[in-house]
Amino acid sequence: MNYFEENIVQNISNQEWAFIECNIVNNILSITLNRPAKKNALHPQMVNEIAFALSHAHHNNEIRVILFKANGEVFCSGADLKAFMGISEEFQSSIPQPSKNILLGEIFNEVYKPIICQLHGNIMAGGLFFLAGSHFTIASENVKLGLPEVKRGLFPFQVLAALLNNISKQNAINWCIKGDEISAKTAKEWGLISEITEVENLSNVTKKLIEKIVNNSPNAIRMGLKAFEKITKNAGEHQYLMEMLQKTIMSEDAQEGIKAFKEKRKPVWTGK
Numbered sequence: 190m191n192y193f194e195e196n197i198v199q200n201i202s203n204q205e206w207a208f209i210e211c212n213i214v215n216n217i218l219s220i221t222l223n224r225p226a227k228k229n230a231l232h233p234q235m236v237n238e239i240a241f242a243l244s245h246a247h248h249n250n251e252i253r254v255i256l257f258k259a260n261g262e263v264f265c266s267g268a269d270l271k272a273f274m275g276i277s278e279e280f281q282s283s284i285p286q287p288s289k290n291i292l293l294g295e296i297f298n299e300v301y302k303p304i305i306c307q308l309h310g311n312i313m314a315g316g317l318f319f320l321a322g323s324h325f326t327i328a329s330e331n332v333k334l335g336l337p338e339v340k341r342g343l344f345p346f347q348v349l350a351a352l353l354n355n356i357s358k359q360n361a362i363n364w365c366i367k368g369d370e371i372s373a374k375t376a377k378e379w380g381l382i383s384e385i386t387e388v389e390n391l392s393n394v395t396k397k398l399i400e401k402i403v404n405n406s407p408n409a410i411r412m413g414l415k416a417f418e419k420i421t422k423n424a425g426e427h428q429y430l431m432e433m434l435q436k437t438i439m440s441e442d443a444q445e446g447i448k449a450f451k452e453k454r455k456p457v458w459t460g461k
Contacts, residue, residue, distance in 0.1 A: 225261025
């Protein structure tokens, strides 16, 4: 993991975060999405901040587990397309720009630490990277998971690739094509969610899981995750999928889909 110089990521306690909260307690790094007014939509700087925090965990042997959480009712609504096209509000963040392009479909596998996602609210589109990249997901029984991109004239290219490490090819491609929401129960049956519980019990279930993990050898886990990443990684795949996404965003159907969504009407597709 070489998105930032190792000496830069050594200290995260004095950083100013614009889109996440980050803290370490008992060797557990908690990363909390903190953009509730925008339903925690992914912003380019949010991705940079997540990568910075994960880089710290990667280089810090004291970190045993990484825990993802979110503030607000929605865990993550996907990518903020305006922000990724350069249209964004001002923000204050001390996190520098990375030395190379960050792909969410890859960074989770490069940390070599157990990752847990504590899913309390709905998660959509690019937010599914957090589930696909986590080794464990503890979810509230009422959450919904959605891939609505095709309804906007887009396609979840990178999310599809990430999901293929978790669920069957048939379930993954069918979900992407139909653009449906699925329940936590269905996601668990598919293998995308590890455990379902009541929302008020999420923290307790997560705590018990962490206790099990930290009792095991950190070196054995690290070596195992390195091997797992090598086995499952397809070099260059996510870069190609990013290029495909950019082409799709510029299509007539994508422009119409986004416009129709904003205007709350049915899109008129041209197939271009």
